[in-house]
Amino acid sequence: MSNSRILVINPGSTSTKIALFEGPDQVRAQEVSHPAAELARFKSNLEQLEFRRQALTEALNAWGITPADCAAIIGRGGPLKPLRSGVYRINEAYLTDIREGRCVDHASILGGMLAHALAAPAGRPAFIADPVSVDEFEEVARLSGWPALPRPTYSHALNIKAVIREWAAEQGRPADRLNVIVAHLGGGISVAAHRQGRLIDVESSSDSGPFSPERAGTLPLSGLLKLLASDSRPVKDWRKIFNGQAGLVAHLGTADVREVEARIVAGDAKAALVLEAMAYGVAKAIGAMAVVLAGQIDAIILTGGIAHNARVVNWISDRVRFLAPVVVKPGQNEMKALAAHALNALANPAIVQEYV
Numbered sequence: 001m002s003n004s005r006i007l008v009i010n011p012g013s014t015s016t017k018i019a020l021f022e023g024p025d026q027v028r029a030q031e032v033s034h035p036a037a038e039l040a041r042f043k044s045n046l047e048q049l050e051f052r053r054q055a056l057t058e059a060l061n062a063w064g065i066t067p068a069d070c071a072a073i074i075g076r077g078g079p080l081k082p083l084r085s086g087v088y089r090i091n092e093a094y095l096t097d098i099r100e101g102r103c104v105d106h107a108s109i110l111g112g113m114l115a116h117a118l119a120a121p122a123g124r125p126a127f128i129a130d131p132v133s134v135d136e137f138e139e140v141a142r143l144s145g146w147p148a149l150p151r152p153t154y155s156h157a158l159n160i161k162a163v164i165r166e167w168a169a170e171q172g173r174p175a176d177r178l179n180v181i182v183a184h185l186g187g188g189i190s191v192a193a194h195r196q197g198r199l200i201d202v203e204s205s206s207d208s209g210p211f212s213p214e215r216a217g218t219l220p221l222s223g224l225l226k227l228l229a230s231d232s233r234p235v236k237d238w239r240k241i242f243n244g245q246a247g248l249v250a251h252l253g254t255a256d257v258r259e260v261e262a263r264i265v266a267g268d269a270k271a272a273l274v275l276e277a278m279a280y281g282v283a284k285a286i287g288a289m290a291v292v293l294a295g296q297i298d299a300i301i302l303t304g305g306i307a308h309n310a311r312v313v314n315w316i317s318d319r320v321r322f323l324a325p326v327v328v329k330p331g332q333n334e335m336k337a338l339a340a341h342a343l344n345a346l347a348n349p350a351i352v353q354e355y356v
Helices: 046-065 092-099 107-122 155-171 221-230 234-243 249-253 257-265 271-293 310-320 333-347
Strands: 004-012 015-021 027-035 072-077 087-089 126-129 179-185 187-195 198-204 298-306 324-328
Touching: 004 046, 004 107, 004 333, 015 046, 015 333, 027 046, 027 092, 027 333, 046 107, 072 107, 072 333, 087 107, 087 333, 092 107, 107 126, 155 187, 155 198, 155 298, 155 324, 155 333, 179 271, 198 271, 234 257, 249 257, 249 271, 249 310, 257 271, 257 310, 298 310, 310 324
Parallel strands: 004 072, 072 126, 179 298, 298 324
Antiparallel strands: 004 015, 015 027, 087 126, 179 187, 187 198
């Protein structure tokens, strides 16, 4: 493959991260900010597509490259329909599902749309890989206590699978032979059981499990029903509250763990209690995933931005290290993982899956 240049796109709520890779090496990166005043005129994330495409085109022009200079473009996959893990070609079925509103309206759904919008005119392939809707659950894990409400499978699958592959390579062991629990600790939190290559169960702060800096996690059902019955705000408002203004934000007024840490150092007892409660919830979810794996665990991996915080890492590790060795891999590897997926897709076209 003579051209191994890959453009990676990762949209967030108020910015879009882009990175240029030459083979496995990142050579350029930028976070393209989108002013809140500009975004406010759009009623949905999908409506932002052309606005963001223009912003990315301007950024690429400043870099002195065009989409035609790339071998492929890959975007982060959002909350799509349940999918197997792996890399997917952006096709008409994918575009139709998003255009017709069949997916959750989240900024990350623009990853594949932007990849396609830039790649198609240049005649280049566009991909997504390991979206948050990766579904490898066993049937027993799907049921909740209400038949119409199956347990959701959303997780930080891209980073979870990337850190497992990285750790397995360091150990000289195949990732598909390992049983690993991964706690992704960021604005949202996912705690996942990964058994021999498959993500078979997860607790996510978007729906269940520990609260996170921005998300509510599991809430007491009776109290939640009383709250909703006594408040006239529509469900869509509560969805935004529970997935953006809950967790640390609701308790402490900030989602920044660095700020919370500074308050703890300054003697803020409430900040210490709330942050420890979040870590306690993560440890409890890890214990639940240990049961899923029947105690057969090769490692517990703590990853994501909050894994940089020694206090949180120690609180979690002290409670779970009796289960398995705790490995700390702070930060996120999403851009690198997406680039690797695109390179593999170009080198091995047979692995590319069709979105249907």
